[in-house]
Amino acid sequence: MNIGEIARRAGVSRSTVSYALSGKRPVAAGTRKRIQHVIDELGYRPNATARALKEGRTRTIGLVIPPAGNRLTHMQLDFVASVVDSAAGADLDVLLSPSGGDHDRSFERLISESRVDGVILMEIRMEDARVGRLLKAGLPFVGIGHTADDQAMCWIDIDYAGLIRHTVRHLADLGHGKVALISRSPELVAAGYGPAIRAREGFTAAVSERGMEGVEVACGDDARSGQETIEDLLREHPDLTAVTTVNEAALPGIQRALDEAGLNVPRDFSVTGVAGQLWTDDFRPPLTAAHVPAIDMGEKAVSLLIERIAAPQTPPRHILLAPPISLRSSTGAAPAHRARGAAPSPGGPGSATRA
Structure with a gap:
């Protein structure tokens, strides 16, 4: 039993329950009586740690x-x-x-x-x-x-390194030979932002492990940057068939760019990554991803x-x-018709480059 349950049963906010218990702020007499009735009924007692905080x-x-x-x-x-x-x-x-x-x-x-x-x-x-x-x-x-x-x-x-590594392995199992990591903004990457750096570590390890070609790109935390990033990737890497990302805010732009390029997800292009569930549910089709439990x-x-x-x-x-990766509809087998005839990148198989 906790304050949240007391608040629900008394029909008030959690903070109102807290103020009624502590006396830190005034609470209407009727409200206080209703809260006390619920507390008495449930036998609630604040835990020892919470009491220690009063000091x-x-x-x-x-x-x-x-x-x-x-x-x-x-x-x-x-x-x-x-x-x-x-x-x-x-x-x-x-x-x-x-x-x-x-x-x-x-x-x-x-x-x-x-x-x-x-x-x-x-x-x-x-x-x-x-x-x-x-x-x-x-x-x-x-x-x-x-x-x-x-x-x-x-x-x-x-565990961004482990999760991105798993998403790349998933793409490799589907036959994708070239994949891009869409990371966070250039400013955050340059500053050594932990999730971006660890995502890079996992991406590089997986690409090397599976003998794939990899491209890492920094991307602003917004839809426009996501769209521009995909447009640049498709122009500079025509044999690219999949991306993984830790940049959830870029996802709407990623989808828009793929739609405008006439690429069907997942028939022509696969998308996966690590993001909050709201973003993965809104992606069309729903995104194969690990959900961050913020x-x-x-x-x-x-x-x-x-x-x-x-x-x-x-x-x-x-x-x-390390939340599980939900396998949904945004990843599929690599499209052989797009990969065939494309010139190999200068790095060759098993390499990761930064754009």
Whole structure:
């Protein structure tokens, strides 16, 4: 039994239940009575970890997000919504703080001015100065993602390397000899953004393992960039028959470009990757993909942070998720009529190049 169930049965929000329990904010007498009735009926008692948080200094956690000018993806917004909702369920407020570029001062204030009891960090790079700063400050924190040297931090992440490797193997089993990885934006790739770098590692390994030709391209996080990327790939690599991607926001553009090129999915061209379920369901036909459980990851990140705040000396926990790849209708056998007669790429079989 948890606050969410109490809220559902009492017909109120999770935050209203939290305020009624903590007395942190006023709740109407009738509403408080209804909530108390449900609590008494269910025999609810707050767990020990939640009670320990009541000794915190601020009852607020920080969520470090990318700058708003970067246009948060749907997946990133799911992370934010999940963290905020889960924190409210634990009677915690969330302070959003952008980081990067001109926003580094906001991140520093979050740490140095004792505004929060702990931090959840998004968009982590392989080498990330923010992680070092948090470790130095001794402030409890959890990463949605992790650095190359990850043993000192607590994190939850997706196995992008393993999942992309599996999608390429799937395409190889279908007879595709040349495949492209559509990655994230050039800026994120250049900055060492963890999912993009690990996706590259998995892609390169699978291409080499199966003796395929591979092309990696950076792509902006939007539909227009996805469309332009496919147009460029089809023009420069006419023998290309499949792509895999970690860029869900590019998927509508990928589909538009293939439609305009007169290519049927999956008869003429296959598409697969790692993305949120909303994007995979909207793709036509539905996308063969591993679904990123962003809502669940946000909830787990809050739980991990609560543990760190309550017991900061415990060893950091690492959660690496590998959701199954749902085989749907966007992948099919390689079209021999397109591959035949196409000139081989300069790299030759078993090579991966970057466009």
